Amino acid sequence: MTMEGPLRPRLANSSDFQFGAVATETIENALLHLAQQNEQAVKEAAGRMGSFRETRIVEFVFLLSEQWCLEKSVSYQAVEILERFMVKQAENICRQATVQLRNPKTELQKWRALKEQLFNKFTLRLVSCVQLASKLSFHYKIISNITVLNFLQALGYICTKEELLESELDVLKSLNFQINLPTPLAYVEMLLEVLGYNGCLVPATQLHATCLTLLDLVYLLHEPIYGSLLRASIENSTPSQLQGEKFISVKEDFMLLAVGIIAASAFIQNHECWSQVVGHLQSITGIASESIAEFSYAILTHSVGTNTPGQQQPAPHKAARALQTAESSNT
Numbered sequence: 107m108t109m110e111g112p113l114r115p116r117l118a119n120s121s122d123f124q125f126g127a128v129a130t131e132t133i134e135n136a137l138l139h140l141a142q143q144n145e146q147a148v149k150e151a152a153g154r155m156g157s158f159r160e161t162r163i164v165e166f167v168f169l170l171s172e173q174w175c176l177e178k179s180v181s182y183q184a185v186e187i188l189e190r191f192m193v194k195q196a197e198n199i200c201r202q203a204t205v206q207l208r209n210p211k212t213e214l215q216k217w218r219a220l221k222e223q224l225f226n227k228f229t230l231r232l233v234s235c236v237q238l239a240s241k242l243s244f245h246y247k248i249i250s251n252i253t254v255l256n257f258l259q260a261l262g263y264i265c266t267k268e269e270l271l272e273s274e275l276d277v278l279k280s281l282n283f284q285i286n287l288p289t290p291l292a293y294v295e296m297l298l299e300v301l302g303y304n305g306c307l308v309p310a311t312q313l314h315a316t317c318l319t320l321l322d323l324v325y326l327l328h329e330p331i332y333g334s335l336l337r338a339s340i341e342n343s344t345p346s347q348l349q350g351e352k353f354i355s356v357k358e359d360f361m362l363l364a365v366g367i368i369a370a371s372a373f374i375q376n377h378e379c380w381s382q383v384v385g386h387l388q389s390i391t392g393i394a395s396e397s398i399a400e401f402s403y404a405i406l407t408h409s410v411g412t413n414t415p416g417q418q419q420p421a422p423h424k425a426a427r428a429l430q431t432a433e434s435s436n437t
Contacts, residue, residue, distance in 0.1 A: 130303065137296050141391075143288050144361045151358040158192040159185065159328045163232070168322065170236055170257075174249055178318055182289040184239035185325060187277065188232055190287065194280045195224055227273070229263055234273040242286055290321060293364035300390050301368070307379040308372050316371035320405055324363065327408050332357050335404045365393055366401030373406060 128136075164185055171181035233254055240249045251267055258265045278285065294317050302310040324331055336345050336353045345353070356362065365387040372383035384402075388395045 128299070133296070133299055133303070137300060140288060140293055140296055141361060144293070144359065148355045148359050151355045157196070158189045159325065161326050161328070163188070164325045164328070166232065167236060170233070174236070174240070174253065176236075176240055176247060177243060179289065179291050180236070180239045180243045182291050182321070182325070183242060183287065184236040186287045186289055187239055187281070187285050188235040191231065191235065191277050191280050199224065229261065230258065230265060230269070230273050231277065233258065234270070234277050238274060238277060238285055288360065290360045290363045290367070293360045294321065294367055297364055297368055297387065297390060301383070301386055304386050304390070306386055307382055308376050312375055313368060313371045316374055317367050320367050320370055320409060323409055324367065324405060331404050331408050334407065335401060338400055338404070361391055362393060362397065362401060365391055365398045366405055369398050369402035370405040370409070373402060374410070
C-alpha cells in the first residue's frame with residue numbers, strides 16, 4: 107500500500123469532511139487492525155448472525171438517532187450492538203429450550219415466559235442500545251435518562267429510571283461489556299483515507315456523502331441486497347438452506363461491504379473513474395475486482411435501478427469464484 111501526497115486538514119463537521127491529517131504509518135496500522143478484526147468476525151460468524159438487521163428495526167434505530175440529533179456512526183453502532191445482543195438472547199432461549207424438551211411438563215411454562223419477556227422488552231432494549239452507542243461517541247452527545255424515559259412514555263411504555271439502568275446493564279453483561287464494535291462506516295472511512303493518499307481521481311470528500319447514503323440503503327435493504335448477491339454468486343435463483351448458511355460469513359464481512367459501497371459511490375459520482383477506483387480498492391484490500399464489481403452492482407441495482415448509465419456499468423461478474431475463495435480461506 108502506497109500513500110503519497112501532502113497532508114490535508116480533517117474537519118470534525120461531517121458536512122465538511124476532509125481527509126489527510128493522520129500520518130501514513132498510523133493509517134497503515136489502523137487499516138491492518140481493522141482487517142484483522144474483520145477476519146476474526148467473519149470466522150466467528152454464526153448461523154443466526156444478521157437475523158435482527160430487519161428493515162423495520164433498522165429504520166426505527168435510524169429515525170430515533172435522527173430525532174435525538176446523533177451522528178450516523180452512532181446509529182450504525184446501535185444496530186450492531188442490538189444485533190449481537192439479540193442474537194445472544196435468542197441463543198440462550200434455544201439452549202434452554204433444548205434442555206426443557208427433556209422435561210416438557212415442568213419447564214414449558216418457564217420457556218414461554220422467557221420468550222414473552224424477550225418480546226415485551228424489545229423496545230426498551232433497542233433504546234438502551236442507542237443510548238449506549240451515544241456514550242461511545244466521544245461523550246459529546248450522550249442521551250440522558252430523562253430523554254429516554256420521556257420517549258418511552260410517549261410510546262406508552264411505562265419504565266422507571268432503575269429499569270432503564272438495569273436494561274443497559276443487561277446489554278453490557280450479555281456482551282461482556284464489549285460494545286465498542288467496529289461498524290462498516292469505520293472501514294469505509296479508512297479506505298477513503300487511503301484512496302486520498304493513493305491519488306484517487308474522485309475526491310474522498312465527494313465520495314463520503316454518497317457512501318453514507320448508500321450505507322443507509324444497505325442497512326435498510328440488508329436482506330434483498332445480500333439475497334441478490336447470493337443468487338448471483340451461485341448462479342441460481344433459489345439458494346438452498348446450506349448455501350444460505352455458508353453465505354453468512356459474507357454478510358459479516360465489513361471490508362467487502364465497504365469496498366462495495368465505495369465502488370458504487372464512485373460509479374454514481376463519476377462512472378468514468380469507476381475502474382480506477384476498483385483497481386485501487388483491490389490493491390489496498392486484496393479483494394478480487396470481480397467481487398467488488400458484483401457487490402457494487404447489487405447496491406446500484408437496489409438504489410438507482412438496473413438501467414445504470416453509460417457503457418461503464420459494472421457488469422454482473424461471476425463473483426462465485428471470489429466468494430468461494432473467501433469461503434475456502436475461512437475453512
